[in-house]
Amino acid sequence: MDRPTVEAVADRRGLTAFLRVPETIYRGDPRWVPPLRRDERARLSPSNPFFAHAEAQLFLARRGREVVGRVAAILDRWHQERWKDGAGFFGFFESVADGAVAEALFAAVREWMRGKGLARLRGPFSPSTHDVCAVLTEGFQYPPRIMMSYNPPYYPALLEQAGLRPIHELLSYEVDVPSVLPEGIGRVAAGASARGARIRSLDPARLPAEAETFRQIYNAAWAENWGFVPMSQAEMAWMAAQLRQVLVPDLALFAEWEGRPVGFFLCLPDLNPALRLLRGRITPWGLLRFLWRRRRVDTLRVILLGVIPEYRRRGVEALLLQEGFHAVRRLRYRLAELGWILEENAVTRRAAERWNARLVKRYTLYEAPVSD
Known part of the structure; x- marks a missing residue:
């Protein structure tokens, strides 16, 4: 050979x-x-x-x-x-x-x-x-x-x-969308709301401005994560344009504290079963099949939940989870995948497991010296 x-x-x-x-x-x-x-x-x-x-x-x-x-x-x-x-x-x-x-x-x-x-x-x-x-x-x-x-x-x-x-x-976890939230989350969320926290949905009519708000929170919330490099305004605007057609405003939530954006929660419908029907190209027949299958999607991916450091441990995360959960239930999603989560992120893993989430996938990053 x-x-x-x-x-x-x-x-x-x-x-x-x-x-x-x-x-x-x-x-x-x-x-x-x-x-x-x-x-x-x-x-x-x-x-x-x-x-x-x-x-x-x-x-x-x-x-x-x-x-x-x-x-x-x-x-x-x-x-x-x-x-x-x-x-x-x-x-x-x-x-x-x-x-x-x-x-x-x-x-x-x-x-x-x-x-x-x-x-x-x-x-x-x-x-x-x-x-x-x-x-x-x-x-x-x-x-x-x-x-x-x-x-x-x-x-x-x-x-x-x-x-x-x-x-x-x-790691990625999978969880059946529960009928009710754990009681403790509602109690903590109510406390945050009483102290001035509010949740709002993404406004698609203001997508460039919303993308910039998202970028500022994202860069601050993830700044100390392993390997993180901040996104530029142009990068975030480009990504928002790429995602415009799949974003669901009620699944893209901002948390504000006394009017200041301090956190976000982002889910995307799992459109992969519909995207598979396109076979890599958008054709009239493929697009019709995609639109037909898209209406039947009942699974989503929870991509990000982040709060800037100075507003953590004030209940903002619980309030985002509560409002996100209500949106997921209202939109009739059945199953959610949470991922990815770094294996060493014990806090997030424990939270997922308290929700009876199942570890379903493992992904690996690799490294090697350039010279032997």
Whole structure:
């Protein structure tokens, strides 16, 4: 068998080949949800504001004329300024079940990163911590939820064969939407409300302004989290535009304390069963099937609940949970996935388990030195 060769993507034709690799890897997999090609192309375009402070090199692996894998090598200058850890990132990794392909791809990533003066590679992040990240390592029997990673079960072995080792575990829990909230949450929420906390829904007519408010809370609430890099105004505006069609205002809540925005709660309907019907492209017939299936979605993903540090432990989190729960019940959702949650985040994990949430999926982030 010929050894795989790796080439850097240098033109539009190469980018098209890069975007179509998953179609080969997941052919026949009933759980895979093809991403919209136009969205993936936009994510990798220089017009993505992430690339105002980052750069990436895409690589394709071939065996003969057949494309058998891909990966992106990524340098985020803001990460270097914030963490000074010499880490570059990899993302968009896909490969056939062949360790030689993974080894060849990561050899190319290492060579590129050495040229940038980086000391270690880490990922996957596609392309950043604000996007889809990590490798699914447990829970393959469950359907992938919206904006969560999915991959064949052999990927962890490929990455370890290429010299990468696990560094962080991310967890997802699943919970049946209960009929009532625990009594303690209502009591704490009432106390916060009495002291001046209020909850309001996102206003879609003011989406740019709402996105900026969200960004300010997000950057403050997550500032000390491992690997966090603040989002720019342009990045948040770009992401809001990408999500405009899937946002449900009653599931995107802001907490205000005496008029000041201090927290948020964000869920997204799990549109993956409907998105699967598009097969990566929007066509008239595909769009009709998508709209038909979308009306039957009864599962959601709880993505974020955050409060800026100086307003924590005042009951704001409980008030957000209470109002979010009421919206979820009103909209008739049946099941929620909570994720992802860092394994070491014991407080959030205990809270999920008190709600009888079940641990259903485990994702892993990997790292390796750039030089042996």
